[in-house]
Amino acid sequence: MKPLETSTVGIVGLGLMGGAIALALRSEGIIGTTGRILAYDHNRDTLAAAQAEGIIDAGSYAAESMLGHCDLVFLCLTPTKLLRFMESQMAAFQPGTLITDIAGIKGSIVAAMERTLREDLDFIPGHPMAGSEMGGFIHARSCRFKGKNYILTPLKRNKPENLGFLKTLIYRMGFGRITETSAQEHDRNIAFTSQLCHVIAAALIDCEPDTEITRFGGGSFEDLTRIAMLNAPMWTELFIENQEELLQRIEQFAGSLDKLKSYIARGAGPELEQCLQTVRERRASMV
Amino acid sequence: MKPLETSTVGIVGLGLMGGAIALALRSEGIIGTTGRILAYDHNRDTLAAAQAEGIIDAGSYAAESMLGHCDLVFLCLTPTKLLRFMESQMAAFQPGTLITDIAGIKGSIVAAMERTLREDLDFIPGHPMAGSEMGGFIHARSCRFKGKNYILTPLKRNKPENLGFLKTLIYRMGFGRITETSAQEHDRNIAFTSQLCHVIAAALIDCEPDTEITRFGGGSFEDLTRIAMLNAPMWTELFIENQEELLQRIEQFAGSLDKLKSYIARGAGPELEQCLQTVRERRASMV
Incomplete structure (x- = not known):
């Protein structure tokens, strides 16, 4: 790889995360004046706005014309679109391009890339938890990277120097912790920390039609349901794509919910208090 | 009632909320130099610290010696302790004292007060959602009142001028919205916005022993489980005291959770997406 400062970075999909990555690369001065940030998006207005604001150097409405110039490409697409993009654009990448993504599930993407990726390309699957x-x-400006988690699920064939390059870039964008793990482990854990939480938030809103209930809110309800304002098509895709892990996680949670319900129903004060005390200590010990 | 500025306010229980109320009364200049803020607590160190910091004018380790001086008393105790306190101290209040509380359930408190309150005392049940x-x-300094909700569940016998006085005080402390409702309605809604959310947070932590799972956190899990660091004895009491309403709310939530689970299990994309879209819109419309 070229030095970071002089690299040309391509962003495929200038949405929330693609935009936030472009902003970070620019505002942290990671891509210097001798490097370039390019973006491909189907929305010409977005590209024009990003260029006018100086966030990207040039926007492209045709992926082929951009990919041939990039040393590093961030695929900022949902899983299905990502796989479709890679299938149709595989030939357009420069030889040796380092490619990474931001998709919220990794199993199907890793499997497809292990099977179909061009020999000379290096694809390092990633998931910024931001x-x-x-x-x-x-x-995009509401996305804060500072101190956040970033998960990488490297392929066996990834070049160590590329992995090192990407990790340096991630830390420079402000992320606080990178975890390298398998795609399977990622999907199992994300089903819990992210997908299950979104399912819970959605269920909380789904079960109560009275929107005036917020008169009785003291912060808990608001905090638990903020993520219910989700991107419905994207989360539908993520939930169904990670169906098996997510269903297990829902059952795991429902088991504990049932246990607490039974303590309450039986008026089992000491057992309930002991359980809540353990929960309190476990949560407090989490970093 | 005397004018607010020259009133003597007594705080029974100088914990998180009692402390925050004393701080608000002082720092907002609500109780002027001709008024006084007194506090009763079983912890002498807390009283000494609060007095040294100028948050209260005097602390008392014996309730009787304080109550005889107060025009307004905030009972900042858990429901059981509140009822026990009122039973043992009923004779100690000044004639005509306005009394209010902050307990998270209201049914049992209202019922007891309707039955046992001295004729000349005015007890207005309240719940600051902060x-x-x-x-x-x-x-106490971490408690923010600004813009928060405050629920009042007045008794039939409350004097309108006292209710007006308390409401003025609540707004001056920074609260943004006061809702007057019945104790039953309070308990039914609080079971949803507060207690159910705490049960869910506790279940989320209870069901996963791996504290390292936060490496995969992106904010959702952290937001949903912050309240799992709950005061175990207090919440045990609140859950069991409001058992009936809370169990109904848990079932209501579990019904929606089951519905979402079934969409995911059946890979019912369009139904799931439609449901998530409705949820998104409903949550976005909540104030």
């Missing part, structure tokens, strides 16, 4: 309920490029 | 997972006087 989304927001506000979607789209217009909200 | 708690925090950080308990105790030491965290």
